[in-house]
Each structure stands twice: as structure tokens, then as C-alpha cells.
Amino acid sequence: MRDQVVPVFYDEKSFTSPQYATTIQGIRSAAGKCGMRIKLFPDTHFDGIDFSQLPPISIVTGISMPFIQKAIARLRENDRFAVLAGTDSEQFGHDVSCATPSRRTETQQLVNYLYNCGKRRLALVGFGQHSINDNFRYHAAMSAVAAWGLFLREKDVWLWEHDPMESFAKFVPVADQYDSVICPNDMVAVYFIEYLRKNNIHVPEQLYVASFGNLAIGSFHRPSITSMTMDMLCVGEQAFSVWRYLMKSEHTQQRVALKITVPSRILIRESTGSTHIQAGAGAVFPTPQDYFYHNPTIARLVGLENCINQRDATDMNVLCRLMEQKSYEQISEELFISSSTLRYRLNKIFADAGVRGRHEFEALIHESLGPGNPFTDRTE
Numbered sequence: 001m002r003d004q005v006v007p008v009f010y011d012e013k014s015f016t017s018p019q020y021a022t023t024i025q026g027i028r029s030a031a032g033k034c035g036m037r038i039k040l041f042p043d044t045h046f047d048g049i050d051f052s053q054l055p056p057i058s059i060v061t062g063i064s065m066p067f068i069q070k071a072i073a074r075l076r077e078n079d080r081f082a083v084l085a086g087t088d089s090e091q092f093g094h095d096v097s098c099a100t101p102s103r104r105t106e107t108q109q110l111v112n113y114l115y116n117c118g119k120r121r122l123a124l125v126g127f128g129q130h131s132i133n134d135n136f137r138y139h140a141a142m143s144a145v146a147a148w149g150l151f152l153r154e155k156d157v158w159l160w161e162h163d164p165m166e167s168f169a170k171f172v173p174v175a176d177q178y179d180s181v182i183c184p185n186d187m188v189a190v191y192f193i194e195y196l197r198k199n200n201i202h203v204p205e206q207l208y209v210a211s212f213g214n215l216a217i218g219s220f221h222r223p224s225i226t227s228m229t230m231d232m233l234c235v236g237e238q239a240f241s242v243w244r245y246l247m248k249s250e251h252t253q254q255r256v257a258l259k260i261t262v263p264s265r266i267l268i269r270e271s272t273g274s275t276h277i278q279a280g281a282g283a284v285f286p287t288p289q290d291y292f293y294h295n296p297t298i299a300r301l302v303g304l305e306n307c308i309n310q311r312d313a314t315d316m317n318v319l320c321r322l323m324e325q326k327s328y329e330q331i332s333e334e335l336f337i338s339s340s341t342l343r344y345r346l347n348k349i350f351a352d353a354g355v356r357g358r359h360e361f362e363a364l365i366h367e368s369l370g371p372g373n374p375f376t377d378r379t380e
Contacts, residue, residue, distance in 0.1 A: 006031045006038045006243060007054050008085075009071045011062030019185075019213065019232045023061050023086045026236020034244065043067050051078035057246050059239050061085040065132040072096060081246070085239035086232065087132060089259060097246065099238035099260040101230045103133060106264045107140035108147075110182060110210050110228055113266055115148050117273070119180035119208055122150075124157045125171050126164045126188035134184045137212075141182065164188050164298075168195045175201050180272075183211040186218035187305075189225045191297055193271065194370065208272045217305045222370040223270035230264045238262060303354035304368050310352055318345055322358065323365060323375040 008027055010020070028038050041049060043062070051074075060071045060082045072082045072092055082096050089098035114122060124141060127134040138157060145152040156178075158167035168191075171181075175196070183189040189211035193203050203209050203223055211218070214229035238260045246258065268274045311319070314335065321331045332342050346358070355361045365375050 004036050004055070006036055006240065007041060007058040008038045009041045009058055009060045009062075009075075009082075010043070011064055011067040012042050012044060019230065020061055020063060020086060022232040023236040023239070026233040026238075027059060027061075027085060027240050028236075029233075030237040030240035034240075043070070046070070046074055049074075051075075051080060054080065055247060057081045057083060057243055059083045059085050059243055061087070061236075061239070063132060064130055065135065066130075068092065068132060083239055083243045083246070086235050088136065089257065095257055097242050097257045097259065099235050099242055099262065101232075101235065101264050102261045103136040104140040104143075105261075106212060106228045106230070107137045107182075108144040109264075109266055110212075111141055111144035111148075113226075113268070114180045114182075114208060114210065114272070117180075117208065120150060121178045121180065122152060122156065123171065123178045123181045124152070124183075125181050126167050126183045126192055127157060127159050128184065129159045129161050131184070137182075137184060164191055165195065168192055172196070172199050172201065175199075175207060178207065180208040180210070183209065186211050186213040186215040186225050186227050187298060187301055189227075189271070190217055190221050190301055190368070193221070193223070193225075194297075194368075197370065203271050204273045210272055214267055215305055216308045217301055217368070219267075219269065220308060220369055220374055222372045222374075226269045226272040226274070227267050228264050229267055231262055234262050300354070300364065301368055303352070304364060307349060307353035311349070315345055315349060318342065319349065319375055322346075323362060 006027065008024065010024065024038075024040075031038050038059075056079075058075060058080060060068060060075075061084070062068055062071070068084070068087060069092070075082050076095075082092075084092070084096060084098035084100065086100055087098060088100050088103065089096040111122065122141070122145060124138060127138060142152045158171045160166040172195070181192070183192055189209055193209055196203060196207065201207060208226075210226040212228045212230065214227045218225035218227050242258050242260060246256075314337070317335055318331060321334060326334075328339065328342055328346075332339050335342075337345075350357060350361055353361055353364060355364055365373065369375070
């Protein structure tokens, strides 16, 4: 099977999602280790595909429900099978395989954690109307809350179509009716907490906030974000493993499906009252393209997430001293690096963060991570 092409159908919005970009990276990495390469087929090019030239099984990854449904339908029309990467196959038929985190289990864990913290008035804020994963989590949260004898009503869920701020603005006037909020991902959670701060609503004192993804920006934000961590790189690798197994077995000609569930765990941080901070690491984000990532605040957070994830230990020490208002000369002396090396590192940091210099970078840190973040409140 060496040199074989692994077809991967994807929703173009996948490349604007850190989770799915990492999933595709996992597929590519696993295929490469087996001497194979992947070929990407975006949803915008479905009509021009000659399915007779493709293997009998393809990997499908994406965000939107309509895309997943369309991809599976097109494969079935051409007597082909689908392996979903990052999406549960249970609602798509007995012939669809998958490798995915269990979003139902993740959400139940998060709801149970908040309940055990004494929280009884839960809201879901910042969930996308057209997101398949947000839809999974919404229904999972309803089931988890019902298991405790409580209810999650439609009015307790704030959705958005073009900008998460739509849901924030609707939630704030009734925020005092709730004691906890679940956001669909850490990027939304950071955006949401900053919006609450501007409206004099304090986390976690007045409201617990938790989310999914374990991005670096969530761990560096103050308060740091309690989050479910999902290994999407492993999801991609396991999706390839399912694809390869089915391709090598007699199941290729049969309607037999496999399902691999990749485990997740909760990282408890300051946004739900913990004083123990667990640093996280996220994926490198692609260039923003859709409504969510076109939002200026989200785009700024994406740039900072990229910047943090690409730093080594020396860079992090440079950043801390930079935010302590030390001069470039002082930083060079303390870290035993030359001025030219420092300039090189700073130029790379500023470019990765999407800013033009020190002043803009300092403003970005203050605006994005809140007061008391590790870069501005460091103890030796």
C-alpha cells in the first residue's frame, strides 16, 4: 500500500478551525509514516471528482452538518465508504466509520463537574447555529442536566450566526439568573470573559465559565480557562488507522463500520475557582477565513495563540521581561544573549503575533489575557 493516496474530503471551514487543522495534520503525519500521502478534496470541488479513480474508502473531516451529510451521500452514490475524523458517526448510518473524541462524554463530564461544584443554573453561550459539534454538545448538555433532575431550556442557550458577540450581548442582561456557563471552545471563552469584564461581571466570583479545547491562550488568560482537552492530532492518526485497516481487510467490500473513541480529560483552572494553574498547549491556527475567524477580536486571539505556541524557553523569558518593562539592553544582559539575537527573536515574535512592534505587542497582551496574566505578574 506504499505510495497510495489517501483521499480526504474536507469542509473549507475546517482550515479555519484549530481542531480540524490539527486533525488533518494527524492524518498526513500517520500516512507519511506508512509511505503514503493524502490528497485533499474541498467541498467546493465535489462536482469535478472522478470517484472511479479513488480508493473505495475516503476520510471525511469538517465542521458543518450539511457538508458531512453531502460528503457521505456522494460517496455512497459512487459505492464508496466514509471514515469520519473528529465527528461521531452514530447519526450517519451503520456503514460509516469514525475516530473521534466523545463529545457527549466530554460535555457530560463538564456538566457533572459544574454540578459537583454546587452550580445549578447553567447556560450555554457562544454556540454556533450551524456547527455540528456545537449541536452535539448542546444535546449532550441537555441529557446531562436532565440526569441531575434539572432542565436546560431553549432560553438557556445563546446562539450566534455571524459573530459570537451576538450571543454575549443577549446573555449579559440576564447573567444574574445563572451561576455557570459552558462555551463551545476556549477562543469563545476568552472572548466571552473579556466581554463580561467590560460589563462588570466577574469570573469566577459571579459566574463559572468552562469550555473545550485546552488552547494555550486559555491557560495564559487571567482567569485561566477550565477546559476539556482533546487530542485532535491523535484523532487524525486514528482516522488513518481505521482507513488503513479497512483498506487491508475483507471489510472493504462490506458495510462494516469501526469506531475509535479518543479519550479527553478536564483541566480545572481559575475560571471555575481553582487556584492551581495548568498550562496548556494548542494547535497552530490557519489564516482566518470564515465569519467566526473574521471577527477582529477572534483574529487577534488567533495571532496570539500562534505566537505563544511557537515560542521556546528563551522566547518566553524574553516575553516576560519585555512585559516587565525592561530595556532591550537589560534583557540581553539577564539572558546572556547578544543584542542581534534579541532583535531577531523579537522580530519573529512580533511577526507571529501580527503586530508591528513592542508597543502593539504589549497592548495585545493586556487586551487579550486580562490583568494579572503570567507575562505581567511574574514571580521569580
